[in-house]
Amino acid sequence: MPPHIVLVHCHDLGRYVGCYGAAVDTPRIDALAASGVRFDRHFVTAxxxxxSRSSLMTGRHPHQNGMLGLAHGNWEVGPHERFLPELLGEAGYETHRFGLQHVTEHPDRLGFDRSHSDEPLTDEVPTSVHETSRAREVSEDVATFLESGDYEDPFFASVGFFELHRVEENGGFGFESERYEGPDPNDVAPLEFLPDRPGIRSDIAEMNGMVRAIDDGVGTIVDALETAGLAEDALLVFTTEHGLAMPRAKGCCFDAGLEAALLMAQPGTLEAGRVVDDLVSNxxxxxxxxxxxxxxxxxxxxDGDDIAGRSFGxxxxxxxxxxxxxxxxxxGMTWHDRYNPIRSIRTDRWKYIRNFWHLxxxxxxxxxxCSAAGRELHEEYYGRQRPYxxxxxxxxxxxxxxxLAAGDGPDDPATATVRDExxxxxxxWMAATDDPLLEGPVLPNNWETVHPRLADDRDDIWS
Known part of the structure; x- marks a missing residue:
């Protein structure tokens, strides 16, 4: 029998955990990495x-599956896409959802047999709705489920944590310092990709408190699998959808925005403590x-549309x-709270980014x-226009x-050749994947422009 699969995913974490070298206390996540396989160069599609979550659930890039913006921004995955829970269900899995999903405003489309959480769970709803997707609480629900034996063999459980997402508070956006106890800002380590400034330190300290909640949630699930006698029969996967909610990370195609933790463990099946350095995508x-x-x-x-992914089994x-x-x-990225069309390609050595708009x-x-970190960098980051x-x-x-492509371009002919290639x-790649950016600007929620074949079926999604 194939293994049970428990997929734990959280918001905005990047690789900000101890086993990836971050200066934060995450003993349970680090122990999970030590018991299984850690992927050191796992990147996401957006x-x-x-x-990004739509890619995890469909195996296709956002401009292929139609999700060129946020689910609560009236973007939607195309009606012909097949989702991971749906496909696992067809293969004989009983499928369960705990906590957030943030892929679609119509979660019944995902194909879960049972939902253990309320909807909607999106960025724009009141904080009270997010209470059903906090790591410590969601993990307790998962533990109750695992220990009850109320499932068929094999099962798939998608477990979504709200943390490490910012919330609106005190006239800006922060990490709920009154709810999560973080260290003193003077005691945290700065982030490599940002300057060391007071506002940034304050956000890092708050962030550390939230990360500990994620760590506790992972620990609760690991303990429950062991208590239920399922540890050796279940593949436990831990990941996130993009980099930290900090400047030069979330919303950017730098590595800090695209990097994501990816840990997989199954005692007795996967070798403990392995580190994989291959490039992989969500x-x-x-x-x-x-x-x-x-x-x-x-x-x-x-039969059907080719996926972009390949198995690294x-x-x-x-x-x-x-x-x-x-x-x-x-x-790449197309829409978020503003139009931000970018596409990028990354090799072992090089990163090339193409910007398609004036920003x-x-x-x-x-x-x-609107965060403490963002306010520190408004003038520096918003006072100049980025290159194309x-x-x-x-x-x-x-x-x-x-x-190296700034100004008149690379001085070194070999580097210029790399840029051109x-x-x-x-x-x-954009042409092969029918990227609508090649046809010009993508209007907000303009399905006819993005995917003409979706236009006739749009009403089916909301029916």
Whole structure:
């Protein structure tokens, strides 16, 4: 029998946990990493919530599945897309949802057999609604479920934590310092990709308090699997949808915005303490979980639109000869609270970013802009216009500070060749995936422009 699958996912975490080198106390998450496999170069398709989550659930990029903005912004995954819970259900899994999902305003579309949480759970609803998706409370619900035995074999559980999302408070956006006890701002370590300033330290301290809630939630689930005798029969996956809700991260295609934790553990099946350095994308997580579940993968084992992901199951089971490694990953963004069209390509060494609109040198989503950290950097980041092309040598410049495509372009002919090749490859990928940006600006919620084939079926989604 294939394993049970427990997928734990949270908001806006990036890799801000101890096992990835962050200066934050996360003993339970670190123990999970030590007991399983840690992916050190896992990147997502979009540095924002709903679009990235849509890739995790469909194995396709946001501009392929229609989710070019936030679910509560009236964007919606196309009617012909197949979702992970739906496909696992067809393969014989009983499927359960706990906490948030933030993929669609119509969660019945996802195909879960049972929902253990209320809806809606989106960024724009009152904080009281988010109470049903707090890590400590959601994990207790999961523990009760696991220990009750009230499920069929095998089962899939999607467990969504609200944390590490900012909330509106005190005239701005913060991490609920009155609810989550964080350290003194003077005692925290600064973030590598940001300057060390008081407002940024204050946000980091608050963030640390929220991270501890995530860690407690993971620990509760791990303990419940052991108590229920399921630890060796369940694949436990822990991840998030994009980088930290901080400047130069969320809403940006720098690595800090696209990086995400990815841990997988199943005692007795997966080797403990392994670290995988291969480039992987969250569209690959979709394909991998279906592979492990012995379920058909759309576009590979079945008819229909090809998915963008590929299974990295062979990496998990150390059958690397059977794995075709990625040498690049693609990402992008179109709409968030504002129009911010970007596409990017990342290889082992290089990052190329193509910006398609006139915006400040560093875009900040509203929750970041109206934060203590954002206020520290308003003048620096909003006083200049960003270039249309960016190129970074990640070996020499891992924090992506020096844009080698700025001005008249690279002085080094070899670097200019890299820029030209990556530009061409990015455009070829956009064409192959029917990216609407190639046709011009994408209007808000303009389904006819984004996907003409969706227009006739739009009413079916809301029916």
């Amino acid at each position: 540095p924002q919530c709903s679009p 569209v690959d997580v979709f394909a991998t979980l279906l592979d492990i579940a012995d379920a058909p993968i759309p576009g590979v084992d079945t 062979p990496l998990l089971f150390e059958d690397e000869d059977a794995y075709d490694p990625r040498d690049r990953v693609f990402s 400040p040198v560093v875009y900040m989503t509203t929750d970041v802009f 092309e960016e190129l970074y040598d990640l070996e020499a410049d891992p924090l992506e500070r020096e844009n 990556l530009r061409e490859e990015l455009l070829e």
